[in-house]
Amino acid sequence: MNKIAYSAFIAFVASLLTLVSVNALSESEREDRDDAGLESITLAELAEHDSAESCWKAIHGRVYDITDYVPDHPTEEEVLLEWCGRESTEGWDNKRPGVPHSPRAEAMLERYLIGRLVDDTGEPLEPGPGEPTGAMPERQAEEATSPAQDERLARALLGLPLDGHYRGVFIDRGSIQVNITFDLRDGHIESLAYRYLAYRGVDYLALEEGDELYPVMLQHRQIAERLEGAPITRIFALYEPASLVDDIDGYSGATLRGAKVISAIRDALNRGVYAWP
Ligand code: HEM
Known part of the structure; x- marks a missing residue:
């Protein structure tokens, strides 16, 4: 009985092989034709x-x-x-x-x-x-x-920003006003955050609700949220901050210095990748 089953199995495999080779043959013939x-x-x-x-x-x-x-x-x-x-x-x-x-x-x-x-x-x-x-x-x-190096070289040769982690600052008269960090992935911004945000001795990141300048800190946070996932070219919208930020508590776009944030982001891009992803 076992013998019969074995022979049947061999016959089955043999017919399968024949089918495969006939198919391969006809495929190559088809290609030629x-x-x-x-x-x-x-x-x-x-x-x-x-x-x-x-x-x-x-x-x-x-x-x-x-x-x-x-x-x-x-x-x-x-x-x-x-x-x-x-x-x-x-x-x-x-x-x-x-x-x-x-x-x-x-x-x-x-x-x-x-x-x-x-x-x-x-x-x-x-x-x-x-x-x-x-x-x-x-x-x-x-x-x-x-492959990773090759991809980077190709982008560098084309003058395109590389994927990676970036850090940059905006400095005025010797003091840092904006220190920013973000990731770039396929030319899109991710995880943008402020490492430091200050003006005239006020540390905005330390402000609390109720502080007079707290809304300005919220505006900067909104910038970060609205740039999340956006192509890097979107930073130019910051020249008109009102297009990215809701007006909060009567603070106008003038309070918010979008140009400083652009400057910090461009500083980061000029410095190049701080850490690879
Ligand atoms: C001859 C010039 C070509 C060059 C130099 C080229 C180069 C590349 C490179 C650098 C990648 C990304 C590397 C990776 O796989 O991560 C890629 C992927 C890919 N390319 Fe091309 N490509 C060429 C032509 C084509 C053409 C003509 C097609 C289809 C009509 C094609 C379809 C694809 C596809 C589907 C991928 C995704 C990865 C894969 O499936 O291999 N490419 N190619």
Whole structure:
């Protein structure tokens, strides 16, 4: 009985394997057939689509029109735009040095397929003239930065603020008036707080309800709340504090020195990341 069950099991596994291999075969055949039916595109034609208005890329011998996808890519658009109109296999296979895109990204790419790359005589070009794919040369691999470092370098090169913890101050005539701390994540402000807030010898953070200047402290707290989760560019709204702060107890926007807070935040950005996230 056991023997029969065992034989049945072997037969079942064998038929499964046959199914898998037949399927694999037909998939590769399908790929070949599809490629032959694809429109032929030369490097010169590819090169005409080198901008955000029309962005084509050749990857592993196939050409993709990814114009519509550029704004959705999970990086700054510049990362993709610099490859438009070019043989991009190297960028595709090394989204970070030595790290190819995921199978999910691969599946996504198929939606944008428009043709196959050919040379001037119509012969397929795979993957591209003289461009290696996959593994990097050994020396380059040794010098490669970690993914986190690489992301930071890329943002630094593009002049974008880096994710991290920031601290900055506004000082007037030798005394600190605003000392601020916040986190930046994907260009958005998080956990903005005052480490020190003072004017003419009054420590606002030590004020209590009922104190004459207490409403001004509340206004600053509101600024922090309203900037939470906002893109860093939102700090410029502080030049018109009334757009961020409710008027409290008759204290006007004039009492609140939004410009000082902007200054402290920009000071923090100029100093650079105080601590990595
Ligand atoms: C050839 C130029 C390209 C470069 C240099 C590039 C670079 C990058 C980088 C730096 C990331 C973020 C790194 C990370 O995974 O954390 C990324 C992620 C991603 N990219 Fe690209 N990309 C390119 C083209 C494309 C194209 C054409 C598509 C799809 C049509 C695509 C889809 C994705 C997706 C879905 C992710 C999320 C992570 C993943 O699934 O691998 N990319 N890419």
